[in-house]
Amino acid sequence: MNPVLVEDLHYAFGDHVAVDGVDLALAPGEVFGLLGPNGAGKTTTLRVITTLLPAPPGTVRVEGLDVVRSRRRVRRLLGYVPQQLSADGSLTGRENVALFARLFDVPRRERAEAVDSVLDAMGLAESADRTASTYSGGMVRRLELAQALVSAPRVLVLDEPTVGLDPVARSGVWDRIHEVRRANGMTVLVTTHAMEEAELHCDRVALMHRGRLRAEGTPAELTAAIGGEATLEDVFRHHTGDTLEPSGGMRDVRAARRTARRVG
């Protein structure tokens, strides 16, 4: 069974088509990257998968369950880290995670242990009783991962998990994601516009451009298909005639500010 299965998904905001016929079939335990520039339709696709935007019944399934017909059950199977703020700066790390444990109905008797265990897995055990407003950007992201992981989801959905972080914080976030995945076999669906990260960390990727998937495969398959010393960036240009925004542009600056402000 595919942990996430999307068949011919279309989504429009009024007249504006954001997703224009997307198919996705994730394999159990893989890290799948949805790559594309700003506005490609990645976040919209994730919001439909996570039940936050409506889809026609039969279009999207999570662990075999239709996201429309079985919305509550699907929510229990998912952990979601959105781009926007999901941690509260006035609470400690532990309180933030405990809040999610209650929201996701982690049984009362198991809560304290579940909270400790994810804080530890995210490298936050020692800072768990500090308010989150004192955390660095990388720690905030790891706290948000802990929040998403406390209910032991089968599928973890991450929207640009490392945007605005420095290289050390980025690899800290990825190392934790890989460790948890190795330990519990969950599937990870991640969006990014950072091609070099996708090449390093994703088992398979799909390149999204203007609402459609233009190419899909392992990073090695995609780069080998266009030959030479190609990078995923070259593959993207080959399939779309377009470029991704270079990293360090306005978008990263905006996102970095957003991260810096998010728990202030």
Ligand SMILES: Nc1ncnc2c1ncn2[C@@H]1O[C@H](COP(=O)(O)OP(=O)(O)OP(=O)(O)O)[C@@H](O)[C@H]1O
């Ligand atoms: N609530 C909304 N109302 C109207 N248009 C929207 C809305 N949300 C997204 N869009 C538009 O839909 C398109 C796809 O947006 P989406 O956020 O899915 O892209 P994305 O690939 O995730 O980019 P980003 O990384 O900037 O979030 C864009 O043209 C965007 O402007």
